[in-house]
Amino acid sequence: MSAIIDKVLQSESELEAFAGELASLASAGLVIYLRGTLGAGKTTFARGFLRGLGYSGVVKSPTYTLVEPYSFSASLTCYHFDLYRLVDPEELEFTGVRDYFNDTSICLIEWPEKASGYLADADIECELEYHQQGRKMKLSSCSAKGERLLLQLQAD
Numbered sequence: 001m002s003a004i005i006d007k008v009l010q011s012e013s014e015l016e017a018f019a020g021e022l023a024s025l026a027s028a029g030l031v032i033y034l035r036g037t038l039g040a041g042k043t044t045f046a047r048g049f050l051r052g053l054g055y056s057g058v059v060k061s062p063t064y065t066l067v068e069p070y071s072f073s074a075s076l077t078c079y080h081f082d083l084y085r086l087v088d089p090e091e092l093e094f095t096g097v098r099d100y101f102n103d104t105s106i107c108l109i110e111w112p113e114k115a116s117g118y119l120a121d122a123d124i125e126c127e128l129e130y131h132q133q134g135r136k137m138k139l140s141s142c143s144a145k146g147e148r149l150l151l152q153l154q155a156d
């Protein structure tokens with residue numbers, strides 16, 4: 001049970017727009033892992049996603065704070081994680097990370113591999129890589145919820 005979307009995004013704005021489309025179909029209670037090397041476009045994806053949810057301010061990677069919350073309503077907060085600098089995943093426990101995964105949150109997680117075992121499972125995995133002047137992206141679903149969302153995105 002898995003849906004897959006492969007796509008080439010020629011520019012930063014194309015990648016942002018595509019992530020925004022996904023966001024416009026998404027609902028709370030969702031976890032997305034963002035994978036790829038430095039500069040692959042993970043933060044760009046998160047920025048586009050947040051814009052798609054209606055956020056218009058600056059989105060920077062929370063490299064030193066590990067997580068940045070964006071509150072949209074009582075029933076939706078989006079948490080953007082950047083775990084690149086995480087040395088000991090126990091550190092995450094102290095930030096109360098488990099409370100971030102609930103049915104009023106959407107979690108976007110850069111470098112999830114730095115904290116495996118400490119995070120909720122992903123509904124969707126997004127893998128980004130360099131491709132000519134742009135980026136190649138592979139979205140894969142890892143849950144029924146993620147699958148429904150990707151099928152809806154494909155149908156749009």
Ligand SMILES: Nc1ncnc2c1ncn2[C@@H]1O[C@H](COP(=O)(O)OP(=O)(O)O)[C@@H](O)[C@H]1O
Pocket residue numbers: 009010011012013014015036037038039040041042043044045061110133134135
């Ligand atoms: N689809 C794309 N095509 C070309 N350049 C891109 C694309 N997406 C992002 N970039 C550029 O790549 C750089 C790094 O992106 P970023 O999202 O910060 O990567 P990461 O968070 O994976 O380290 C930015 O300068 C951005 O402009």
Ligand SMILES: [Mg+2]
Pocket residue numbers: 042043061082110
């Ligand atoms: Mg980043």
